[in-house]
Amino acid sequence: MTESPAAASNAADEAIRIENVRRSFRSGGRTVEALAGVTAWAARSRITGLVGPDGAGKTTLMRLIAGLLLPDSGRIEVLGVDVAREPLAVQGRLGYMPQRFGLYEDLSVRENLDLYADLQNLAPGARAARYAELMHMTGLEPFLSRMAGRLSGGMKQKLGLACTLVNPPALLLLDEPTVGVDPVSRRELWQIIELLVRDSQTTVLFSTAYLDEAERCAHVLLIHEGRLLGSGPPQDFMAEMSGRSFLATAPIGRRALQESLAETAGVIDTVIQGGRVRLVTAASADPQAIAAGIAGLALTPVPPRFEDSFVARLRTRAVSGERRPTPEVAVTATAGATGGEGKREAVISVQHVTRRFGPFIAVDDVSFEVARGEVFGLLGANGAGKSTTFRMLCGLLPPSAGALRVAGFDLRTAAAVARRRIGYMAQRFSLYGDLTVRQNLTFFASVYGLSGSVQTRRIEWAMTEFALGPLLLARANDLPLGFKQRLALACALMHEPEILFLDEPTSGVDPLARREFWRRIGALAAGGVTVLVTTHFMEEAEYCDRLLIMSEGRVLTEGTPDAIKAAARRAELPDPTLEDAFIAAVGARGAAAA
Amino acid sequence: MWRRVLALIRKELLAVLADPRSRAVLIGPPLLQLIVFGYAASFDLNHAPIAIYNQDRSLASRDLVARFSLSPTFTVKRVLSSGRRIDALIDSGEVRAVVVIDPRFTRDLYRHVPAPVQVIVDGRNSNTGLLIEGYAGTILSDFSRAWSASHGGDPPPAVLDIRALYNQTLDSHWFIIPGIVALLTQVVTLLVVGLSVAREREIGTFDQLLVTPLRQIDILLGKGLPGLIIGMGEATVIIAATVLWFHVPLRGSLAALYLALLLFVLAVTGIGLAISALSATQQQALLGAFLFMVPSIILSGFATPIANMPPWVQWLTLLNPMRYILVVVRSVFLQGADLSSLGAQLWPMALIGVVNLAVAGWLFRKRVI
Numbered sequence: 001m002t003e004s005p006a007a008a009s010n011a012a013d014e015a016i017r018i019e020n021v022r023r024s025f026r027s028g029g030r031t032v033e034a035l036a037g038v039t040a041w042a043a044r045s046r047i048t049g050l051v052g053p054d055g056a057g058k059t060t061l062m063r064l065i066a067g068l069l070l071p072d073s074g075r076i077e078v079l080g081v082d083v084a085r086e087p088l089a090v091q092g093r094l095g096y097m098p099q100r101f102g103l104y105e106d107l108s109v110r111e112n113l114d115l116y117a118d119l120q121n122l123a124p125g126a127r128a129a130r131y132a133e134l135m136h137m138t139g140l141e142p143f144l145s146r147m148a149g150r151l152s153g154g155m156k157q158k159l160g161l162a163c164t165l166v167n168p169p170a171l172l173l174l175d176e177p178t179v180g181v182d183p184v185s186r187r188e189l190w191q192i193i194e195l196l197v198r199d200s201q202t203t204v205l206f207s208t209a210y211l212d213e214a215e216r217c218a219h220v221l222l223i224h225e226g227r228l229l230g231s232g233p234p235q236d237f238m239a240e241m242s243g244r245s246f247l248a249t250a251p252i253g254r255r256a257l258q259e260s261l262a263e264t265a266g267v268i269d270t271v272i273q274g275g276r277v278r279l280v281t282a283a284s285a286d287p288q289a290i291a292a293g294i295a296g297l298a299l300t301p302v303p304p305r306f307e308d309s310f311v312a313r314l315r316t317r318a319v320s321g322e323r324r325p326t327p328e329v330a331v332t333a334t335a336g337a338t339g340g341e342g343k344r345e346a347v348i349s350v351q352h353v354t355r356r357f358g359p360f361i362a363v364d365d366v367s368f369e370v371a372r373g374e375v376f377g378l379l380g381a382n383g384a385g386k387s388t389t390f391r392m393l394c395g396l397l398p399p400s401a402g403a404l405r406v407a408g409f410d411l412r413t414a415a416a417v418a419r420r421r422i423g424y425m426a427q428r429f430s431l432y433g434d435l436t437v438r439q440n441l442t443f444f445a446s447v448y449g450l451s452g453s454v455q456t457r458r459i460e461w462a463m464t465e466f467a468l469g470p471l472l473l474a475r476a477n478d479l480p481l482g483f484k485q486r487l488a489l490a491c492a493l494m495h496e497p498e499i500l501f502l503d504e505p506t507s508g509v510d511p512l513a514r515r516e517f518w519r520r521i522g523a524l525a526a527g528g529v530t531v532l533v534t535t536h537f538m539e540e541a542e543y544c545d546r547l548l549i550m551s552e553g554r555v556l557t558e559g560t561p562d563a564i565k566a567a568a569r570r571a572e573l574p575d576p577t578l579e580d581a582f583i584a585a586v587g588a589r590g591a592a593a594a
Numbered sequence: 595m596w597r598r599v600l601a602l603i604r605k606e607l608l609a610v611l612a613d614p615r616s617r618a619v620l621i622g623p624p625l626l627q628l629i630v631f632g633y634a635a636s637f638d639l640n641h642a643p644i645a646i647y648n649q650d651r652s653l654a655s656r657d658l659v660a661r662f663s664l665s666p667t668f669t670v671k672r673v674l675s676s677g678r679r680i681d682a683l684i685d686s687g688e689v690r691a692v693v694v695i696d697p698r699f700t701r702d703l704y705r706h707v708p709a710p711v712q713v714i715v716d717g718r719n720s721n722t723g724l725l726i727e728g729y730a731g732t733i734l735s736d737f738s739r740a741w742s743a744s745h746g747g748d749p750p751p752a753v754l755d756i757r758a759l760y761n762q763t764l765d766s767h768w769f770i771i772p773g774i775v776a777l778l779t780q781v782v783t784l785l786v787v788g789l790s791v792a793r794e795r796e797i798g799t800f801d802q803l804l805v806t807p808l809r810q811i812d813i814l815l816g817k818g819l820p821g822l823i824i825g826m827g828e829a830t831v832i833i834a835a836t837v838l839w840f841h842v843p844l845r846g847s848l849a850a851l852y853l854a855l856l857l858f859v860l861a862v863t864g865i866g867l868a869i870s871a872l873s874a875t876q877q878q879a880l881l882g883a884f885l886f887m888v889p890s891i892i893l894s895g896f897a898t899p900i901a902n903m904p905p906w907v908q909w910l911t912l913l914n915p916m917r918y919i920l921v922v923v924r925s926v927f928l929q930g931a932d933l934s935s936l937g938a939q940l941w942p943m944a945l946i947g948v949v950n951l952a953v954a955g956w957l958f959r960k961r962v963i
Contacts (some may be wrong), residue, residue: 056806117746391801394802394804395804395805396804396805409807416809417807419805419807420807424801424805426802427797427798427803428798430797430798430799431799432799433606434608434609434612434613435605435609435612439605439608442601443601444718445602446597446598446601446802447598447601447602447806447808448807451597501805519684
């Protein structure tokens with residue numbers, strides 16, 4: 001065989017070959033093109049990352065590869081076999097772990113393993129050795145007889161992985177295995193998978209919406225809206241961006257700085273990171289010229305991230321295509337809310353709150369306060385207790401003990417009018433999907449007591465502010481995810497609340513939509529709106545003024561993102577990320593408990 | 595407050611009408627059941643297959659055979675020449691009955707002594723068996739009367755002269771179709787109300803509603819009233835179909851009918867809201883709705899008369915709102931009843947409605963908010 005150029009591959013090295021695959025679905029009266037002609041390949045005995053935001057087509061591609069769906073056109077070859085023609089031959093050699101893996105919660109860990117061993121025809125004689133191997137690998141040995149339903153989120157994912165691996169597959173398809181898993185378990189999952197590839201030469205296709213995970217893959221397929229935006233080793237993606245990422249500080253507030261930088265020519269991306277602003281420049285831009293534009297600006301070069309390259313690609317697409325509607329975000333008060341700590345009036349106050357569900361303690365003696373105009377983050381993995389705390393604050397759940405106050409009221413017992421002061425955006429942007437955009441807006445406006453000209457004015461505001469005008473008559477279910485999120489926020493803001501509750505507000509949306517969303521939240525906070533947000537997304541936490549990190553129902557640590565990161569600084573970790581800080585905090589608590 | 599409730603009702607109606615699945619619930623079952631009950635289901639016996647074993651072979655016996663074969667009730671499928679196959683024919687279900695005419699039939703007629711005709715009936719379906727018996731008896735007594743008239747002899751000593759009031763031809767459709775008005779109104783109201791909260795819980799919008807300034811009573815009204823509106827609308831459509839399509843006469847007071855329907859729908863709405871409060875998913879709500887629906891139909895007198903039930907079951911039916919509305923619907927349609935004669939049906943429904951709504955409100959407070 002001759003040396004082939006980097007982009008091409010040897011047929012013998014290819015585990016998966018995807019040729020111009022198209023697949024669309026009918027939903028309602030509309031056809032949605034989930035994959036619009038994707039050509040790609042994945043190498044044997046490597047981890048290939050299938051990276052993209054929700055709705056990019058990742059799951060569809062996985063299901064096509066597993067032979068669970070047929071493509072409309074195009075061809076997929078897996079381990080040298082045409083999947084469409086011989087799905088059974090392919091399925092016999094692959095392990096597929098879908099997003100919601102079918103664990104039987106009322107069976108023990110061992111019974112779940114037995115079940116999958118039966119399903120995968122693993123000879124009874126071979127089981128004991130294989131189980132021991134898998135349990136050792138996943139660290140589940142001590143829990144063999146525990147009910148699967150009583151495992152933590154991370155352990156459930158590990159058990160799911162173990163069940164998929166009972167009969168060692170040649171190809172392992174993992175569909176977003178790290179969603180909602182706490183950072184510690186996430187790292188462990190990655191270590192397990194890396195070990196598997198090294199020791200058993202398994203080929204892994206790993207899909208994820210977390211862009212930082214792309215950096216751990218050997219090869220990345222970046223997809224967005226059904227198209228392949230790029231493929232190659234992650235280092236190649238990041239090399240394009242080298243010398244273009246900086247951390248900026250200036251003697252003005254971080255949100256004001258972000259606003260000024262976003263307006264500066266040559267800057268394609270700005271993200272708040274603790275007290276500083278991380279920016280990415282256009283390929284042609286001169287950092288000196290950017291620095292000269294803002295008084296007192298200091299730029300420190302930082303290594304590029306995978307996300308930078310994704311954003312750069314999205315920006316070039318947006319520029320070459322029609323211009324993205326960038327809504328005007330009115331930034332009224334720049335100083336004051338963020339920097340000015342004149343009086344710290346507690347708008348939200350939680351005092352020694354505990355919540356039990358039967359014998360299970362979901363929230364254990366949690367206390368914190370949020371001041372007016374603050375963006376406050378409740379951070380933690382699934383099951384950490386942040387959603388329970390959030391629901392108690394909204395008045396959706398009574399506490400078992402302790403007191404909660406929102407704007408001076410307990411929302412559970414307060415008169416309905418008190419609720420007029422809060423806005424609420426539920427997880428997954430719960431909207432009335434069969435209603436049009438206008439009907440959704442009108443409904444929420446009416447429910448909040450707006451009528452007549454006030455209602456008309458607010459609906460017009462929502463249309464222009466969120467660029468929803470052209471979509472007024474579209475059904476909410478037919479909107480792309482980013483627009484659903486905008487509509488959900490618009491509905492929550494119809495009545496100009498002074499406190500805003502956001503439950504996982506940007507999970508799964510693409511990075512541009514997330515940036516736009518947070519700019520808006522920043523502007524609202526600057527205008528005096530208090531924002532409480534839950535997230536399991538470390539990235540998102542950087543936007544908050546203050547954070548509370550929860551784990552197993554308790555407060556691990558509380559403070560500004562910078563302070564939390566500073567507390568985790570070690571000689572071997574001079575510039576820790578929030579994720580590092582989270583892991584350090586969990587570790588410290590584990591050590592204290594031991 | 596009413597503005598908010600109105601917004602909720604508007605949204606609810608829009609959502610029900612815009613969602614293809616709930617639209618199907620509103621249109622599918624009513625259409626299907628109207629067709630099934632309107633055309634297919636009937637207590638009347640039509641074209642029952644019979645066999646005839648005529649051992650007499652005279653003019654008189656041929657006249658009797660002709661009466662059977664010309665009757666719309668029976669279709670003569672077999673004419674037998676021996677009695678050997680009778681058991682096999684009934685056993686296989688090929689015929690429902692066999693008419694056996696004795697060789698002495700004509701001779702006995704002329705002698706004015708009872709001339710024997712045997713009817714062997716398949717008794718496995720007792721209801722059909724009884725009907726066949728009745729129809730065969732009628733044919734035979736008609737024949738006897740005609741025979742006495744033309745050949746002399748004593749007329750039968752006593753003659754039964756039946757006149758059916760309200761439904762002169764005893765068409766069972768007249769009995770069944772008005773019942774469908776009650777049945778379908780219940781199905782639709784129960785599903786619309788019972789599933790609405792569960793649907794919102796599934797997509798997560800219910801939390802969103804709870805954090806708005808809407809009060810519990812607003813939500814209860816906003817969830818209950820759309821069911822009331824849809825249930826009454828559904829009832830109107832079926833009443834129209836009953837009168838205009840199936841030509842069942844509507845003789846009584848329409849106002850009385852609507853008042854009764856309103857009380858009935860209120861009672862059912864209470865049950866729907868209770869199901870809503872108790873179920874977390876649409877599947878549970880659907881199961882709950884059917885758990886209520888099946889016994890409520892069986893214990894309503896829709897198909898089988900309540901008077902035929904054991905006494906303790908009859909007591910149980912007193913709790914079932916459908917029992918009362920069926921009486922109202924049938925008496926308004928066929929009997930021309932008005933408000934003054936329906937009091938005994940109206941107040942129990944009103945009482946059940948009040949209790950149901952109160953329980954639903956209590957469950958809502960306990961389980962939902």
